[in-house]
Amino acid sequence: MEWFYDNNGQQAGPVSREEILRLIMQRQIKPETLVWTPEFGSTWRPASAAGLVSPLTGLLRMSSGSSEHWAWVLLVGPWLIQRLTLLILDLRQIPDSGRVGTISVVGMMSLILFFVSFMLDRTSIRESGKTPPGFWWWLFLPGYFWKRRQIVGRGLSLLIVSLVLLTVNVTEKIYQFPQIEKEIQMRHGQMDQPAPSPPSASGQDSQQEDL
Structure with missing residues (x-):
């Protein structure tokens, strides 16, 4: 695949992918440098948006295509x-x-x-x-x-x-x-069970009278 790049306002190329990666390593092409390849149609793209340089890390993307x-x-x-x-x-x-x-x-x-x-x-x-x-x-x-x-x-x-x-x-x-x-179902069953009622006061009174 042939690549072209912007060199101080002048179109440079064509170069191979390996060559353009070498230029990136030598910092002759920066992430914001415009590049073009026939796949892009009529649009030039920054190297960071062309799969050459990662905008997050600035590192080269040595392999073509996206990583898995x-x-x-x-x-x-x-x-x-x-x-x-x-x-x-x-x-x-x-x-x-x-x-x-x-x-x-x-x-x-x-x-x-x-x-x-x-x-x-x-x-x-x-x-x-x-x-x-x-x-x-x-x-x-x-x-x-x-x-x-x-x-x-x-x-x-x-x-x-x-x-x-x-x-x-x-x-x-x-x-x-x-x-x-x-x-x-077990939780619903536990919720449906009536709560135990407290002993009546009359019952306690009768117990006290017996004592």
Whole structure:
């Protein structure tokens, strides 16, 4: 692929991707330097928006296209954290009443990791010169990875793993439903039981008279 770049107001090139990356390493091309390749049509883009330099870190993007690192963190990171937490709690034989605080903290950490990796993955796609899937796809990850694969052109393994994890989660919920329903019924039964009434004052008076 041929690249052109702005050199003090003058068009320079064509050069290969390897050459333009070398120029970036030598700081002859900066993140704000305009570059162009035939894929961009009639629009010149800053190097930071062309998949060459990350605007977040200023580091070179040595491989073409978007990275899948943050996509994998998004997909399996929160899931693994929650699974490991439950495994540790089971090994330590901590009762349900003692798990509430730990599970709440881990759930919040997982949620933060989920959204951070989600936004960074979308940024990675944007840096490669493509438009990432819409924000609301976070509500349904298989749909997000399906759209991502259409946009990026790869990522079949991400889509398959997301479908597998969705199937596992749904299957677990189905198997857990009878137990959850039983616990709800037990709680309702405890709430419906009448509270014990205090002894009557007349009864206490009669006991005192007998004494």
